Amino acid sequence: MKAVEVHNISMKYQSLNGEITALKDIGFSVQDGEFVSIVGPSGCGKSTLLSIISGLLSPSSGTVWLSGEKVTGTSGKIGYMLQKDHLFNWRTIWQNVMLGLEIRKAVTQEAKERARILLKTYGLYEFKNRYPDQLSGGMRQRAALIRTLVTDPQILLLDEAFSALDYQTRLAVNDDIYSIIKKENRTAILVTHDISESISMADRIIVLSKRPGMVKNIHEIKLSCSNRTPLNCREAPEFRHYFQEIWKELDVHV
Amino acid sequence: MFEDEEENIPAISQALNISLERQEYLRRERFGKISVRMTQILLLVLALVLWEIMADAKIIDPFITSQPSRIVKTIVQLYKEGVLFYHIGITCLETIVGFTLGTLLGTFLAVILWWSKFISKVAEPYLVILNSLPKIALGPVFLVWIGAGPASIIVMTLAISLIVTILEVLNGFWGIDQEKIKLVQTFGGNKFQVLTKVVLPASFPTIINALKINVGLSWVGVIVGEFLVSKAGLGYLIIYGGQVFKLDLVMTSVIILGVAAAIMYQGVVYLERLLVKNNDLKY
Ligand SMILES: Nc1ncnc2c1ncn2[C@@H]1O[C@H](COP(=O)(O)OP(=O)(O)OP(=O)(O)O)[C@@H](O)[C@H]1O
Ligand SMILES: [Mg+2]
Numbered sequence A: 001m002k003a004v005e006v007h008n009i010s011m012k013y014q015s016l017n018g019e020i021t022a023l024k025d026i027g028f029s030v031q032d033g034e035f036v037s038i039v040g041p042s043g044c045g046k047s048t049l050l051s052i053i054s055g056l057l058s059p060s061s062g063t064v065w066l067s068g069e070k071v072t073g074t075s076g077k078i079g080y081m082l083q084k085d086h087l088f089n090w091r092t093i094w095q096n097v098m099l100g101l102e103i104r105k106a107v108t109q110e111a112k113e114r115a116r117i118l119l120k121t122y123g124l125y126e127f128k129n130r131y132p133d134q135l136s137g138g139m140r141q142r143a144a145l146i147r148t149l150v151t152d153p154q155i156l157l158l159d160e161a162f163s164a165l166d167y168q169t170r171l172a173v174n175d176d177i178y179s180i181i182k183k184e185n186r187t188a189i190l191v192t193h194d195i196s197e198s199i200s201m202a203d204r205i206i207v208l209s210k211r212p213g214m215v216k217n218i219h220e221i222k223l224s225c226s227n228r229t230p231l232n233c234r235e236a237p238e239f240r241h242y243f244q245e246i247w248k249e250l251d252v253h254v
Numbered sequence B: 001m002f003e004d005e006e007e008n009i010p011a012i013s014q015a016l017n018i019s020l021e022r023q024e025y026l027r028r029e030r031f032g033k034i035s036v037r038m039t040q041i042l043l044l045v046l047a048l049v050l051w052e053i054m055a056d057a058k059i060i061d062p063f064i065t066s067q068p069s070r071i072v073k074t075i076v077q078l079y080k081e082g083v084l085f086y087h088i089g090i091t092c093l094e095t096i097v098g099f100t101l102g103t104l105l106g107t108f109l110a111v112i113l114w115w116s117k118f119i120s121k122v123a124e125p126y127l128v129i130l131n132s133l134p135k136i137a138l139g140p141v142f143l144v145w146i147g148a149g150p151a152s153i154i155v156m157t158l159a160i161s162l163i164v165t166i167l168e169v170l171n172g173f174w175g176i177d178q179e180k181i182k183l184v185q186t187f188g189g190n191k192f193q194v195l196t197k198v199v200l201p202a203s204f205p206t207i208i209n210a211l212k213i214n215v216g217l218s219w220v221g222v223i224v225g226e227f228l229v230s231k232a233g234l235g236y237l238i239i240y241g242g243q244v245f246k247l248d249l250v251m252t253s254v255i256i257l258g259v260a261a262a263i264m265y266q267g268v269v270y271l272e273r274l275l276v277k278n279n280d281l282k283y
Helices: A046-054 A093-097 A099-103 A109-121 A137-149 A167-183 A195-201 A239-250 B002-016 B020-056 B068-080 B084-115 B117-132 B135-146 B150-174 B178-186 B191-229 B234-243 B247-275
Strands: A002-015 A018-031 A035-039 A061-066 A078-081 A155-159 A187-191 A204-208 A215-220
Touching: A002 A046, A002 A187, A018 A046, A018 A061, A018 A187, A018 A215, A035 A167, A035 A195, A046 A061, A046 A078, A046 A155, A046 A187, A078 A137, A078 B178, A093 A099, A093 A109, A093 A137, A099 A137, A099 B178, A099 B191, A109 A137, A137 A167, A167 A195, A187 A195, A195 A239, A204 A239, A215 A239, B020 B068, B068 B084, B068 B247, B084 B117, B084 B150, B084 B191, B084 B234, B084 B247, B117 B150, B135 B150, B135 B191, B150 B191, B178 B191, B191 B234, B191 B247, B234 B247
Parallel strands: A035 A187, A035 A204, A078 A155, A155 A187
Antiparallel strands: A002 A018, A002 A061, A204 A215
């Protein structure tokens, strides 16, 4: 079953100074439970693509289907994680985690219970009455993930969700979030600038060309490592090979 | 406030076994604070004493400059006549109504301008002109339109504070991180939810700040209003005292005004600390 199907998407931004073609004829699909990563040069339209998939933005042409349903607006199936955690300083961690449910008017006993379990599982339950500025970067990112997960999304869109973290924390949060996503059997699309991050986490990598973004290549990632966690997989023998290939395709002339 | 610290610091330093250098540092800090406060009090006392003596010695004419003992006498007399708190009360009430209304109405109008790009674009030149107009010039107009009463005075304070509030708060709204708004939208939030979940709470410090500015502006509006309307209040006492050449009354009213304004400002600062505890500006 296809969780996401992107068909012939093109996107032009209009302004008084002219028009920018951000995306051109993008097409791909993502299977249920699959972890797909999108890489591409800066400004090639990655964030635009996620916004279109989430229904926040409607494309100039083309269609997106989520589990066979055509996207016309935002959907409860999608959980969207942005680059920064954007926890609200005026809300406690608990209140932050409940934000999505409040907006969707879905604050039920079960939902609260789910939030409690998620907070306990990811070591934030004792901090639920704290304010975000009392938490470390990694904890905040986990709180942001829980805020997304309590709304029970089938598909997670991660837009450089880890790039605000320092390298050490980032590797740890990668592992955390990867295991959460796999355990809960969610579908994920991760946009990143970090080739290593994308190889270590993704089942498939979609490489976009520079603007206007088009699909340049799609890589199946098959790594031989015993315990499939992003950190372990960085040691896999195939890792370098993928890295070099994608690096070449990204065509970064320094 | 520093009286508490004065008692606490040595106790804490002993309890925590703080190093000698630190004790010395804390002692010097405390000494510095005390000397500043002492000098402030001394200056005030000196000025008052000098004022009193010079007036007694007829170096300055107490009929024109008044003098501290006469001011005290005037306060006592106003109190005995039973009008002291009446005038203070009226002026304070008008001011409080003025800045509360100014802040609420200003925030409400800012919300409308934020909501509709079209309305805000249309309103822009008018706001710019109104903002640069000296609003006091409108006083006589309000007097004719609304009549000589508290309503005119409140409208005067609104005229002074409203535009500034709108611009200030609207700027706060526009300065909010777009990604925070996007976050609410990713959960399917509509414009009203963007307003209530992000825009208003994130702008809370800005609104409190506008309130602080409005306290000062409202005093100006109220006093000018009372000058024009001349029925009651401290502004009325000042104008009346000037007209009948009772400078004692004028000076007394000005001093009471200063004290009342300072107390009210401190009240708002206290309110701010109470409300903005977990809402610091670094979002
Ligand atoms: N609202 C907008 N109006 C006009 N142009 C836009 C808008 N949003 C994005 N663009 C342009 O579209 C192009 C793609 O933007 P987008 O943010 O999707 O790229 P990106 O791949 O996410 O970039 P980055 O890697 O820097 O995050 C950019 O050239 C950008 O300038
Ligand atoms: Mg982007």
